[in-house]
Amino acid sequence: MRGRPHGTSRASKDAGPAKVNTHWVILAIVILALGVALTVQGYMTHLAGIGDDSVASNDSTSAVPGTISRGGPVVDARGGAVRTVGPPNRTLALTFDDGPDPVWTPKILDVLQKHHVHATFFVVGSAAIDHPGLVRRIIADGNEIGVHTLTHTDLSTAPNWRRQLEVQGAQSAIIGITGQAASLLRPPYSSGNSAVNNGTWQDMQAVAGQGYLTVLSTVDSEDWRRPGITAIERNIAPHSSQGQVILMHDGGGNREQSVAALDSALSSFAVQGYHVTTVGSAVGIQSMRPATTAEKISGTAFVWGIRLSSFMVTAITWALLAAGIVTFLRAVLVVGFAARHRRAARRARLAGSGRRRANVPVRDAVTEPATVIVPAYNESAGIEAAIRSIAASNHPVEIIVVDDGSTDGTADVVEAVGLPGVRLLRKENGGKPSALNAGLEAASHQLVVMVDGDTVFEPDTVRSLIQPFADPRVGAISGNTKVANRRGMLGAWQHIEYVVGFNLDRRLFDVAECMPTVPGAIGAFRRDALVAVGGVSDDTLAEDTDLTMALCRDGWRVVYQEDARAWTEAPESLGALWKQRYRWCYGTLQAMWKHRGAMVQGGQAGKLGRRGLSYLLVFQVLLPLFAPVVDVFAIYGLVFLDPFRIGALWLAFLLVQCLMAAYAFRLDNEPLRPLWTLPLQQFVYRQLMYLVVIQSVVTALAGVHLRWHRMERYGSLRVPAGHSSPNSTTAT
Template structure:
């Protein structure tokens, strides 16, 4: 729940949400690591099978022995199936397409076989694993991700074998003792590295099963060739190698059916490895094995679900981002054409399709709320007094302690008056000015902002239309020197101003900025003046006006120059207050979503846009960054880099167009790529902090921005391309 702000309350420490954020990102990183490990570091059916290395340390008992190797206890023994017996084995499954068909063929011929399953595939297709065991077949370990044990470090060897072991235990209630290293074949091909892995597995109690006849079905040479590869050359026992996963196994199914019929005709006994050599290879799983296996399986499944959801979220975020870019650029072009037509008509170069509106010439009251604004108040007041439109200036000193009111009095400018009051906050200062205003049009300007001579006149022209209740001007960053100033300059031009053009056309303007805004006094009084319910009094006021039926528009040629924060700390405080106050205002005016007319436009268009673009997307931004790192590590770095450059290119094009609309030089845009690595993170962390503060119901006090005294009164020939520093 969003609470009313109380300036007397100091903010309580709120650190829990950062721990929550770190925990969520840590969980996501863990899920991505699991996903990347499971699906991108290994791979069933990989074409890049490792090349066998030297075998100088492999005992002859292995290279010249039987395909079943027992290296437990430091003694090497090998064995082959007895004469006339064929041990049938399948690798790389289970596969949802081919394993069921192979099981059907085996059942047709009443044959039992050994399936060396890959843990990741087993977890993905648990019913197939259970069916294999239920139909009397044997299961062995083929590692978790089909990793080459010979080239894997010791920690990964243990992880690959034990994780597959635990997955099988969880799914079947039994533990296997047979192991087949991926990419292995016959005894003669065992390399030194593979032998070390076999010995390490033996220390964990595993028998290694190689093959004496390789069908080479993974090459898909044709069912006839596969059958010939399987055909025994003698009556001696063999271990046959086939595959039920890793690709198209239609030839395997066909060859298996014909070969089993042929073996039966020739009098061969076809069975599993354990049955062939007279051992029980699968035993009842312990509670520990089942528990750890279940945890592993669910952990992997949950990571898959999470990554799937995140992937869809990324797609949605990308689509929304590109739609927003196209929308704001298209609407900004329309807004610009309309504004240029009106200005041309006002100068006498009228077009037949433009209705000439009357020029607004009535005097204006300008209210300057000031609290300790001695650094810039003189420049602000002098710039307003230099307006080429008749103005009354009311400076409301809100209990300043730095002599702000005295500086204004000392200038002795005609038409300038000072109201002194006890400190009550910006809304109370503005309301005091509104009460003292002599004119129906009221302009509000912050004490750290200066106007150009034509600003007031340009700002009030939309009031020629009676339904316009407020006008937003074009706020410019004055102190745009340095990279932080350049980033804020880009944000003001590209983010704020493009959005305001969109809000103007859509008739759902949520904010008239405190730096420059004009209002009908009657509209202000109709909504009860400026409320102190939120920290974003300008947003709250604008939304109240929209809900009261008034039109709020944007006047891009009414320029005001303001000081922006010059440090990350100051920027954080300013944006924290802005974001938190905006959330308060959105909550306060949430009822507009269900209203009709102008209020409904604000609710469904304006609030909806703010919620998606300024709340939800920033909250999702850390996930995007973590996912980008995942892509660089586990996916194709070149593709990830290409996507990033495409995204950056869209931003650059949008920024260049926005700068053109504002008659700004493009030079600061060189900092835009760097903005993605620092400024963007600060902004989304601000949103996270604000949302957490709002949900926790913490009272947040006003954060006053530090003043730098860099503003100067603009000369008469001032243009928007000059920073007033």
């Protein structure tokens, strides 16, 4: 986004310095909230998962009391005392782990209803939040619920903070969904009493301190292995009248065999006279209680917080996918249009060359002189280089330097140079648009070239720039702006942006006939067209964009002339770059809003509106606004997803950028050496640019008026020898 004013504007008189700081606090809060949501979702989804319940541990059992290892499957270690109990004879406590599952839990509940029996479901909190209706159905059908942790984490290997989170998180999920609190807990990957080791016993003591009874099992169906229906029936078949706690699964995988085996086994249990029931009923305890009001509020907030984080991650994922597709399509579109633009320019050059070789007059050549207007405000560091380079043009030019109330002796420098054909106009400070309009009034020729005071031309620049005026439909022409001070990392990044971002886009805009900006550094205009739109307006900070859009809406074509090169100074510090881009971006937003009516117009205005403005809105406003989310999500992917896959995606994206950049550099006949800095550009420069867009959008929405900011000059202007024509002179 470009607009390069200087001096003092009317806006600066209307408003004092304005600081907009609140939006940075809001942005930080949004990013923090997003980070929390991603962290929660990453923890819930990717740090653990429901898997096989196999138990394989060689840990010592030296600290496990004999009461546990030889006791009943229901363990009460609350208050320091250890008590165990099991179901009475001919009573089977039927339990299911790892659910609820949207496919298998309903089938198992149907089987239980069919046989008029109840069971205990040890639910995983994350699965319960995903399928709250199933949890409520479990309760409504007369079954009971127990805690099986939040994400099916092995508590024996988890640190204390995570163990508490897993247990309390699952309880909060149950309360938030059912309004009831559970007192039974089964640790994932647990088994019978004899398998309790020191780590498991430590976990049992810890959860007992939170008020939970630990439920182990005496009969393991091993249905998680999917050994076959017959094998599962054989595993859960009682071999005595002693009461048992049967372990089965309603989640964690395909439970088709479990459903079939359960149906058959329940019929067999009824024939044999076994009573099948819940754990609580089997041992005579009330395993669930109504939650307190505070617990309900906390549980509901927890559940909705998890759901919100899930929704946010899903929405961001789809948005990232859409943004990735749009970005890739843009790369294809820009490169395709650039190739088309290059072919058209080549055909034009070949046609002109052929006519000259055949001694046929080139009727389309534009030879009339041009007026070059140089608005200058405190440009003493570079104004001499600028006017000397223009005066060395191989095309007849009139140079008008408009000193806009400079206080650094700019006008004296111009007078001291004493070049023929250079006119100096002195005026009070009124801003760049005022200076340009003053130069326009004094212009002697119909073709007008506008150039900033921090810019130098090559000898062939003016002649090349004005050639498209051979087409009477053309009202303005954009030249090719080059970064002169491109040394150092920041200079290289801006050089890449000018070549890849600005110039590729200009080729696309040219072919699509929707050029939104003729840069202040180098642009040519028909004087009559400028007068028809009222000259240069000071309504925005991007007077060049505003003017270009006004010309398009007036029916003129605006084109890009890549052979007309101008060399300009770029900011050499991040602070200066921020000020420059903030001004450009804010001014472009102003111009877009001012000319929004082009969206519904026809002809050239409609092309600007529906093509140019839409392109700017999507790629220079909306996508940059979304960019912080991309960065946060990338960190999320590296932490919670597959870092190799994320790295591969980033490399693929970088490869596309590098290929596009290499093509753009080839079009501009630039050496590829600076492209080694392109990967590093993603970690500093890119963030600065999207923060500029955020600042500009917030400022625009807040209705804050900005002052004109003038960029610091460094006196580094010169035409690099490799790009000069043989008879050019270096301007210093």
